[in-house]
Amino acid sequence: MALSYLSMTARAVAFAPIFCAGTASAQDLFTYSNGAGGAVQFYGQFSPAYLHFEDGSKTFDELADNNNANTRLGFNLDQELSNGLNLRFTVETALAVPSTGELDQNGSQEWDWERTDLRKFEIVLSGEFGAVSLGQGSMASDGAAGADLSKTTIAGYVYRPDLVGSYALRNGDGSLSDISWSDVYNDFNGSRRNRIRYDSPSYSGFSFAISYGEEILTKGDDAEYYDLGAYFGNRLGDFEMAAGAGYAWKDDGSQTDEQYVASFSILHTPTGFNGTITGGAEDGGGSYGYVKLGWIGDLLAVGDTAFSADYYSGSDFNSDGSNSDSWGLQAVQHFDDIGLEAYLAYSEYSFDEDGASYKDAASTLLGVRWKF
Numbered sequence: 001m002a003l004s005y006l007s008m009t010a011r012a013v014a015f016a017p018i019f020c021a022g023t024a025s026a027q028d029l030f031t032y033s034n035g036a037g038g039a040v041q042f043y044g045q046f047s048p049a050y051l052h053f054e055d056g057s058k059t060f061d062e063l064a065d066n067n068n069a070n071t072r073l074g075f076n077l078d079q080e081l082s083n084g085l086n087l088r089f090t091v092e093t094a095l096a097v098p099s100t101g102e103l104d105q106n107g108s109q110e111w112d113w114e115r116t117d118l119r120k121f122e123i124v125l126s127g128e129f130g131a132v133s134l135g136q137g138s139m140a141s142d143g144a145a146g147a148d149l150s151k152t153t154i155a156g157y158v159y160r161p162d163l164v165g166s167y168a169l170r171n172g173d174g175s176l177s178d179i180s181w182s183d184v185y186n187d188f189n190g191s192r193r194n195r196i197r198y199d200s201p202s203y204s205g206f207s208f209a210i211s212y213g214e215e216i217l218t219k220g221d222d223a224e225y226y227d228l229g230a231y232f233g234n235r236l237g238d239f240e241m242a243a244g245a246g247y248a249w250k251d252d253g254s255q256t257d258e259q260y261v262a263s264f265s266i267l268h269t270p271t272g273f274n275g276t277i278t279g280g281a282e283d284g285g286g287s288y289g290y291v292k293l294g295w296i297g298d299l300l301a302v303g304d305t306a307f308s309a310d311y312y313s314g315s316d317f318n319s320d321g322s323n324s325d326s327w328g329l330q331a332v333q334h335f336d337d338i339g340l341e342a343y344l345a346y347s348e349y350s351f352d353e354d355g356a357s358y359k360d361a362a363s364t365l366l367g368v369r370w371k372f
Helices: 008-013 024-030
Strands: 031-033 038-046 048-054 059-065 072-080 086-094 118-127 130-138 168-170 176-180 192-199 206-214 224-236 239-251 256-268 273-282 287-300 303-315 323-335 340-352 361-371
Touching: 024 038, 072 118, 287 323
Parallel strands: none
Antiparallel strands: 031 038, 038 072, 038 361, 048 059, 048 361, 072 086, 086 118, 118 130, 130 192, 168 176, 192 206, 206 224, 224 239, 239 256, 256 273, 273 287, 287 303, 303 323, 323 340, 340 361
16 A cells, blocks of 8 residues: 555554655645645545345345445645655545444444544654654554555455444344454554654664554543554565564553554565464453465456455453454455455354354455555
8 A cells, every 4th residue: 555545564564654655646646746845645545345244144235435444535745844854744534434344233324424533633753763743643553463465455354343343243042142243353453543653764674663642532531542563574585574563551540451462474476475474462351363375466467466365363352261263265456557456355253252152154345445
């Protein structure tokens, strides 16, 4: 993805995309210069999808926004300063499109923009010293779970609730339970908050980030949030590698919650074979491991064709001793000249805990994403 769309992979490779330029096509069409070292770049993406979900008793078919990478609009205002400094102001928001992560058994969701849809409202000062960001945006560990070089993340990646998180689990007797699929999966990736963040320069592909923030878009959250992140992205011979690690803690005045996550992805560029591994845990909460194997080929002249298979295994979510499992298959065709991806994905989900019986579920996702 380009700057405007910090994909999970791009954020894991390095901090630099938060203030570097986007793709050439986006610059040509939507960037306007003032001739004095300043420019405005408009960007966005459109991400419609069809989701077929089977909850073990009933099936549901919906057209919605793919929450793996939702529809959004934004702009960057850049101004070159003296001594090699650059100042960037960014505003980015998701649109009020009903998303796959919000769908449930009660029916279609309504178009309703909320302030939590505001993704970025920040100022970034960058230079040889690195970058300092102030305002609504990514905490330091946002992206630490997302090192993934498979080129299939739009169809499926480590965070399972983006597709089916709001659907309730079916009890063994066919009734709806009071827990949803978002309760039994997590990736412990960092979030976006109103924060101050520092990103170091990249040293041989390594960089680190630190941030302090507060939640201002959700009422009733007076906690303080602290994040650390470390990232790597480089090419060694025929291998391209990306990695991320994050540590985050939340202090609400009465207790402190801590979580950890790390991810690593490697791509053998001559053959296109790639692999990804991710793991994370929360003190007093659940933990998980995730693996993805993929292949990227040039079957069509229009762009890369990517296939992957992944597996997620979690434990102790919702209750001690529970098991959360999911596997999936993904296929993505890239159309480079027009900034389009078309994809198809299939996933299955299961959850087991003592004293309860739940039915397995499955989803089929078909969609496109156009980036500009």
